[in-house]
Amino acid sequence: MIEVYSWATPNGHKVHIMLEECGLPYRVIPVDISAGDQFKPEFLAISPNNKIPAIVDPEGPEGKPISLFESGAILLYLASKTGRFLPQDVTGRYDVLQWLMFQMGGVGPMLGQAHHFRIYAPEKIEYAINRYTNEAKRLYGVMDKRLAKSKYIAGPQYTIADIAIFPWLRSWKNQGIAWADYPHLKGWFDEIAARPAVQRGVEVLADQRKPLVGDAARDVLFGKRQYERH
Numbered sequence: 001m002i003e004v005y006s007w008a009t010p011n012g013h014k015v016h017i018m019l020e021e022c023g024l025p026y027r028v029i030p031v032d033i034s035a036g037d038q039f040k041p042e043f044l045a046i047s048p049n050n051k052i053p054a055i056v057d058p059e060g061p062e063g064k065p066i067s068l069f070e071s072g073a074i075l076l077y078l079a080s081k082t083g084r085f086l087p088q089d090v091t092g093r094y095d096v097l098q099w100l101m102f103q104m105g106g107v108g109p110m111l112g113q114a115h116h117f118r119i120y121a122p123e124k125i126e127y128a129i130n131r132y133t134n135e136a137k138r139l140y141g142v143m144d145k146r147l148a149k150s151k152y153i154a155g156p157q158y159t160i161a162d163i164a165i166f167p168w169l170r171s172w173k174n175q176g177i178a179w180a181d182y183p184h185l186k187g188w189f190d191e192i193a194a195r196p197a198v199q200r201g202v203e204v205l206a207d208q209r210k211p212l213v214g215d216a217a218r219d220v221l222f223g224k225r226q227y228e229r230h
Helices: 010-022 071-082 090-120 126-147 160-169 183-193 196-201 215-222
Strands: 002-006 026-030 054-057 066-069
Touching (some): 071 160
Parallel strands (some): 002 026
Antiparallel strands (some): 002 054, 054 066
16 A cells, blocks of 8 residues: 655645546555654655655565655656556657646746745735746646647646646635636636546545644744754
């Protein structure tokens, strides 16, 4: 059984959804990132960047255990393990990989910054809010344009690219987005949200996540704790 060290965040939900879509048995080990669980030695042993999610698969390649961090790498591993949601043909595979990298390098980091400066930052810095809100809108526009001519993000089939992107768009309102401006993306979003495995995946650990309040929690997530040697 795969062990999943995770929390109810977009990156965590990517892996929860993938496991549900593939029907793989798994056990969730909560890593409360507002309480500092990500700095515990046992977690750092498998996720040296102190970020969730991470997995341990006791039945990895050649039957040997494997541990992985980085949600994109985990999606690729699970797709390879199951033979699902990643095309076998070379062209189709690279179509998926480029959109997966688009999520990892653009959608996640930029929407994360939009969340931070619009919602969490103790100072409302107009330049930063405008910078990342505009970048969120630009990325939504890229995806909307793509989905005007493609059923799914990477082509005609549902893939790990869709699984990677979807959880990040669930907080569209906090990102300053109006769905009316992105009709093709909204249609895709609604279709993905209706999938039973997706609905199960986004509920994983959702009841344990609490609103971020207090200076201590902010310090754990955004302050000096990030820069201490662990």
